[in-house]
Structures are given as C-alpha cells and as structure tokens.
Amino acid sequence: MTQPTELQKKINHVVLSARKLEVTSAQDLEYASQFLAACNQRLMEINDAYDSIIQKNFEAHRNAVAIKRAHSQPVENAKQLVSQKVNSYQAEQARIVREKAAEAAQKAREEVEAQKKAEADQVEAEGYKEEAEAIRQEERPITVITPAEPVEKPPEGMSFREYWKIKVIDLKKLIAEAPDYVIQDQKALNAAVRARKGNCKIPGCKIWCERKVQQRKK
Numbered sequence: 001m002t003q004p005t006e007l008q009k010k011i012n013h014v015v016l017s018a019r020k021l022e023v024t025s026a027q028d029l030e031y032a033s034q035f036l037a038a039c040n041q042r043l044m045e046i047n048d049a050y051d052s053i054i055q056k057n058f059e060a061h062r063n064a065v066a067i068k069r070a071h072s073q074p075v076e077n078a079k080q081l082v083s084q085k086v087n088s089y090q091a092e093q094a095r096i097v098r099e100k101a102a103e104a105a106q107k108a109r110e111e112v113e114a115q116k117k118a119e120a121d122q123v124e125a126e127g128y129k130e131e132a133e134a135i136r137q138e139e140r141p142i143t144v145i146t147p148a149e150p151v152e153k154p155p156e157g158m159s160f161r162e163y164w165k166i167k168v169i170d171l172k173k174l175i176a177e178a179p180d181y182v183i184q185d186q187k188a189l190n191a192a193v194r195a196r197k198g199n200c201k202i203p204g205c206k207i208w209c210e211r212k213v214q215q216r217k218k
Contacts (some may be wrong), residue, residue: 007045007046007049010042010045011042011046014038014039014042017035018035021035082213083212083213086158086213087211087212087213090160090211105142108142108143109142112140112142116135116136116138116140117136119135120132120133120135120136123135157215157216158213158214158215158216159213159214159216160211160212160213160214161211161212161214162197162209162210162211163194163209163210163211163212164190164193164194164197164198164207164208164209165190165193165207165208165209165210166189166190166192166193166202166205166206166207167205167206168189168204168205169204169205169206170203170204170205171204172204173203173204174202174203174204174205175204176203177203177204178202178203178204181202181205189202189205193207
C-alpha cells in the first residue's frame with residue numbers, strides 16, 4: 001500500500017479536526033479562527049505543490065490541441081471542398097431533370113396545338129368556320145411523357161442530410177401578414193420550417209435548404 005505523503009497527512013488531519021471541532025463558546029470561536037487560518041495554509045501548500053504541474057500539463061494540452069488542429073483542419077477543409085463539389089453535381093443533375101421535363105412539356109403542348117390546328121384547318125376547309133374556331137379555342141389535356149432518368153444511387157456509405165433554414169428579410173411584412181410568427185425566436189422558426197420540410201411560405205421570410213454530405217466511417 002502506498003504510504004501517504006507528508007502533505008496528505010496534513011490534509012487528513014484537517015479533515016478529522018473539522019469533524020471533531022465544535023463551536024459552543026468564545027474559546028471555541030477563537031480555535032475555529034485559528035483552524036480556518038490553518039486551512040488556508042494547507043491550501044497554499046497544495047497550490048505550491050500542484051499549480052506548476054497543472055500549468056505544464058495545461059501548456060502541453062494546449063500545444064497538443066494546436067498540433068491536432070493544424071493536422072485536422074486541412075482534412076476538414078478538403079472534406080468541405082469535395083462536399084461542395086458533390087452538392088454542385090447533385091444540383092446540376094436536378095437541373096437537367098427539370099430542364100428535360102420542361103422540354104417534354106413544351107413538346108407535348110406543341111403537338112396538341114399542331115393537332116388542333118390541323119383539325120381546325122380541315123374543318124374550316126369544309127366550310128365550317130365556327131366549328132373550326134371552336135376547335136382552335138378548345139382546351140385539351142396534355143399528356144407529358146417525361147424521359148426516364150436512371151436512378152443514380154450514391155456510393156455506399158454516402159448520404160445527404162437536409163437542413164431547412166429561414167431568415168427574416170422584411171420584418172414589417174412579417175408583422176403585418178403573419179403576426180403569429182413574430183413572437184417566435186430564430187430557433188422556433190427553424191423548427192417550424194424543418195418540420196414542414198420547407199413546404200410553407202411565411203411572408204417577409206426567405207426559406208432555403210442546405211444539403212450536407214455525410215460519409216459513414218468504415
């Protein structure tokens with residue numbers, strides 16, 4: 001068993017003395033004052049014994065943290081850079097899909113209009129002008145056949161997380177048109193938008209989504 005140091009013996013004596021000490025008279029009060037002074041002396045001895053060690057360890061810890069940060073920050077920056085490129089790629093793919101869908105819709109509308117025109121011209125050629133005009137004004141359903149896009153799955157271990165955010169850009173409009181939201185703080189507004197996954201419009205506010213790439217550790 002490790003033998004207690006001289007300092008530990010003094011500390012043990014202080015603890016035991018404190019348990020036994022009773023203050024019931026003026027003499028006891030004087031002794032208590034002396035005891036408290038002795039406690040202060042013991043604390044000074046403890047500080048002298050360990051403050052320098054703590055300071056050295058603190059400096060070592062601070063240096064180790066700085067070295068770790070110097071090594072890890074470039075890697076974090078690299079992760080952020082590649083994540084931005086992944087998000088840009090995903091956004092571009094989504095834009096291409098939207099563009100193709102718009103082109104398909106426009107083509108479908110043009111085909112319907114061409115069909116109506118051909119029918120109207122034929123009817124008009126047969127002498128039925130009113131019927132031809134009715135065909136030209138007729139609203140017909142448009143069937144859009146969107147080109148099939150291959151479902152591109154992210155690599156194994158990669159996933160995306162959406163962070164919905166909101167920012168008040170016109171406080172007067174918010175107060176005038178949506179006063180219930182005025183009493184909410186930024187955290188509550190973020191929670192409201194996040195719960196609806198952005199499917200809401202709040203007057204005077206900008207709502208957007210930030211997608212972050214997450215890679216599972218192997």
